[in-house]
Ligand SMILES: Nc1nc2c(c(=O)[nH]1)N[C@H]1C(S)=C(S)[C@@H](COP(=O)(O)OP(=O)(O)OC[C@H]3O[C@@H](n4cnc5c(=O)[nH]c(N)nc54)[C@H](O)[C@@H]3O)O[C@H]1N2
Ligand SMILES: Nc1nc2c(c(=O)[nH]1)N[C@H]1C(S)=C(S)[C@@H](COP(=O)(O)OP(=O)(O)OC[C@H]3O[C@@H](n4cnc5c(=O)[nH]c(N)nc54)[C@H](O)[C@@H]3O)O[C@H]1N2
């Protein structure tokens with residue numbers, strides 16, 4: 001038996017420095033930070049050359065996030081986040097055979113996530129043989145043969161699980177899902193299950209499409225933009241430019257967030273300095289410091305005011321929607337006391353928001369993880385839809401829903417078939433193209449996959465990108481599950497903890513990144529991606545690959561296809577020229593007609609979106625539907641807190657770029673718990689005191705030691721800590737209704753100090 005490990009992240013040893021919370025986002029510090037990251041990791045010339053190719057028409061799609069590019073681009077279409085993502089990928093390949101000889105897996109388990117990522121790109125395929133303490137090199141052919149043998153010897157296709165993260169191109173993702181379906185399963189959990197799954201489910205049910213309905217241009221025509229549960233200054237910095245431009249045209253912006261996130265206060269576009277403009281722009285007109293989980297109450301409050309005193313779009317409601325009467329009646333049930341208590345927002349502020357909504361002829365609602373990662377994630381998004389439907393703000397210029405996606409191709413991956421629960425209509429079209437029959441039984445999502453692993457029901461786990469161990473909830477349980485798998489395969493660019501907590505046998509297969517030249521038999525290839533607003537476009541790397549042993553993701557999948565199901569698809573043709581993959585995609589997917597031609601157009605093409613294109617709703621009733629949901633129960637045990645897990649300014653999900661959360665003024669240490677100063681003083685806690693946290697769910701308790709308390713402007717009774725360190729506190733079975741998304745923003749916790757006494761309110 002090999003030794004097991006609990007999978008949690010050891011703390012960085014650096015000390016903690018606190019600085020003033022920033023009030024202006026981007027500006028010179030962002031430009032300096034981007035360049036520093038670049039120059040440190042890839043040198044000056046490469047930094048400049050690489051950054052100038054980001055999001056250009058013939059360049060690569062920024063791996064930073066899924067925010068769309070404007071049609072008229074400047075040479076400055078990247079941001080601090082993108083610059084860091086690019087620099088991080090363009091690192092030298094130093095994680096090679098010598099590296100793994102030097103460090104045993106136990107040695108590496110002692111290192112922090114920051115350290116692991118800083119070691120550079122993975123240079124060659126490696127294997128951890130059963131019982132071995134070290135990884136050793138393996139040839140590509142041997143690796144493919146091993147995977148194929150293991151898959152072929154499974155007693156049932158469902159004993160294989162195939163995860164996908166959201167950077168994978170459309171071409172690679174399409175081939176991957178075709179391979180998995182050819183093998184007889186839909187076991188394709190993906191990062192979306194932990195991310196915007198709630199948005200997809202909520203929108204499909206109410207407006208007939210699981211995506212947003214606005215285009216970037218709509219921001220130029222909006223009167224009001226709501227930004228709910230999203231921190232664009234850190235996670236989608238290019239969105240701030242769109243917000244600033246909207247603002248300059250007179251739009252109002254409301255930020256609904258427990259934290260006063262810097263990016264939504266003031267913004268300075270770094271490029272403006274070049275034009276001699278030194279002013280920054282105030283963004284949010286209203287900041288609404290809702291309690292964690294209080295959005296449903298807040299939205300009901302706003303809608304109550306609108307129904308009482310606002311002007312509704314009665315013709316839209318009559319002609320385009322169903323369920324209005326029940327919805328209207330349902331709001332009578334909620335008293336203002338309940339709404340104010342649950343949301344944490346005074347009635348006057350709610351009325352102020354309602355009057356801005358009422359005055360607006362075109363409202364866009366943007367949101368991200370602050371809504372999706374809650375038990376009522378689907379329901380609360382449907383409240384957002386209700387709000388927009390009241391004023392007819394869907395299918396109108398300058399208005400609509402805008403779930404802001406995370407990973408740069410997470411939306412595209414789902415469009416091309418990375419979907420554990422595919423619809424019948426999707427499968428029918430797919431079968432037409434692929435020409436083999438596809439199983440109908442739905443596969444595992446992320447949470448179900450972890451359960452299956454725990455129960456010993458998984459023989460092979462393949463991860464197309466990502467960091468399954470650290471991104472998923474309940475780290476210790478996931479670690480136990482992963483260690484019960486026979487073979488785990490990580491297809492990766494950088495070292496992470498999922499390479500260290502493995503099945504009996506483990507492979508690391510290193511691939512080309514977005515920024516790199518992909519040369520195949522027919523010449524240099526490009527791939528395609530879909531951004532958050534449904535635009536499909538090309539991405540082509542221009543850098544020399546980090547190592548000669550790297551292969552592309554589409555090639556990797558095709559190599560497995562050649563071995564596992566050679567007669568089902570022309571895998572070798574796919575490797576030679578990716579146009580051949582796109583031809584098959586055209587036949588297998590709706591909306592991809594003339595794919596190879598249209599994707600070569602300068603700005604790519606837009607996928608069909610009936611609500612946006614023609615105010616049509618492809619729901620069962622043919623109309624958009626109002627939804628009726630009860631208020632979620634936001635009560636917790638006295639003395640407990642609600643903890644949300646959030647991203648710092650110096651990380652990309654589980655990839656830790658550095659230890660500076662610059663906007664929030666926290667440096668050098670990530671094991672921080674943000675707390676309201678009044679809550680601290682009531683519990684006699686001082687800045688930098690160490691506390692332990694226990695999370696409570698359905699009678700089960702999880703513990704995590706040694707968190708440093710930092711006072712912050714956060715509602716009373718609420719706490720915040722960084723993901724992925726805090727993931728060990730997220731209970732696996734605490735998930736959103738319908739979407740099954742882990743509730744990473746709602747974790748009930750109690751605190752204790754070193755002497756183990758529970759800290760109670762005085
Ligand atoms: N630099 C960088 N960019 C990224 C990423 C990254 O890690 N780093 N990750 C990418 C990915 S995959 C994603 S999904 C996106 C994530 O982008 P975000 O969703 O912006 O990321 P989070 O840090 O999870 O922040 C959620 C925000 O919701 C707020 N919030 C939490 N609970 C509630 C609540 O109950 N109500 C309301 N109204 N607000 C709440 C938090 O205070 C926080 O501001 O970013 C993408 N871009
Ligand atoms: N507690 C808590 N947990 C969360 C969240 C939260 O807010 N709180 N957020 C959730 C969300 S929104 C998401 S999207 C998930 C993210 O979950 P994942 O997508 O699984 O995690 P990442 O950290 O983005 O994956 C990073 C790894 O991807 C690999 N990689 C990077 N680029 C490439 C590439 O081009 N190709 C390949 N093959 N590999 C590549 C690198 O090896 C890197 O180490 O985490 C979720 N987990």
Ligand SMILES: [Mo]
Nearest residue numbers: 195196406407
């Ligand atoms: Mo995400």
